[in-house]
Amino acid sequence: xxxxxxxxxxxxxxxxxxxxxxxxxxxxxxxxxxxxxxxxxxxxxxxxxxxxxxxxxxxxxxxxxxxxxxxxxxxxxxxxxxxxxxxxxxxxxxxxxxxxxxxxxxxxxxxxxx
Amino acid sequence: xxxxxxxxxxxxxxxxxxxxxxxxxxxxxxxxxxxxxxxxxxxxxxxxxxxxxxxxxxxxxxxxxxxxxxxxxxxxxxxxxxxxxxxxxxxxxxxxxxxxxxxxxxxxxxxxxx
Numbered sequence: 001x002x003x004x005x006x007x008x009x010x011x012x013x014x015x016x017x018x019x020x021x022x023x024x025x026x027x028x029x030x031x032x033x034x035x036x037x038x039x040x041x042x043x044x045x046x047x048x049x050x051x052x053x054x055x056x057x058x059x060x061x062x063x064x065x066x067x068x069x070x071x072x073x074x075x076x077x078x079x080x081x082x083x084x085x086x087x088x089x090x091x092x093x094x095x096x097x098x099x100x101x102x103x104x105x106x107x108x109x110x111x112x113x114x
Numbered sequence: 115x116x117x118x119x120x121x122x123x124x125x126x127x128x129x130x131x132x133x134x135x136x137x138x139x140x141x142x143x144x145x146x147x148x149x150x151x152x153x154x155x156x157x158x159x160x161x162x163x164x165x166x167x168x169x170x171x172x173x174x175x176x177x178x179x180x181x182x183x184x185x186x187x188x189x190x191x192x193x194x195x196x197x198x199x200x201x202x203x204x205x206x207x208x209x210x211x212x213x214x215x216x217x218x219x220x221x222x223x224x225x226x227x228x
Contacts, residue, residue: 041202041222041224042221042222043118043204043206043219043220043221043222044157044204044206044219045219046216046217046218049216090156090157092156101159101162101170102159102217104156104157105156106155106156107154107155107156109154
């Protein structure tokens with residue numbers, strides 16, 4: 001079955017440090033992949049998406065993600081983290097077998113130290 | 115206007131009450147969604163409307179009753195809820211041809227059932 005795994009439940013980084021959040025997917029063909037961010041008590045905001053083409057995807061707020069088929073990964077990166085980046089991050093995949101449904105990973109909570 | 119507006123932001127209701135959650139968008143999207151999200155968990159899809167018709171019901175209990183009166187509005191009618199139904203309820207919308215892939219989320223309604 002199609003699935004999305006985020007191995008890290010919680011990550012803490014210092015402000016100004018680089019960030020990488022991991023995401024692994026399981027699907028035979030090329031998946032549609034997304035990263036969403038959610039601040040406490042808020043809705044989800046789409047950071048970036050990958051459908052096909054260039055495997056390095058640029059998103060909003062200085063985020064980027066790289067699709068690596070060989071590793072079944074779609075990791076999210078940011079070169080320099082700001083305190084306002086503290087939030088919950090969800091990786092998601094479009095479910096081909098159930099049109100209209102996103103499969104979410106369990107989320108990674110990011111804390112930022114001053 | 116790229117907003118999905120949800121009202122109310124917070125709702126406390128007793129188990130015998132009847133209440134409704136409202137969602138509105140003016141982006142011309144013809145697909146609208148209800149998600150339920152418990153704390154520290156990813157959103158779970160409840161319902162999908164496409165062209166004002168219910169297209170997906172994720173086996174949601176009948177105490178939750180969705181309604182899509184027109185292309186801009188989505189309601190979720192609540193009746194005889196249980197304390198375990200307390201959660202953040204998120205509405206989202208998208209173009210139908212980009213089902214869930216370009217979904218815009220509202221800020222959510224924080225529901226507490228007492």
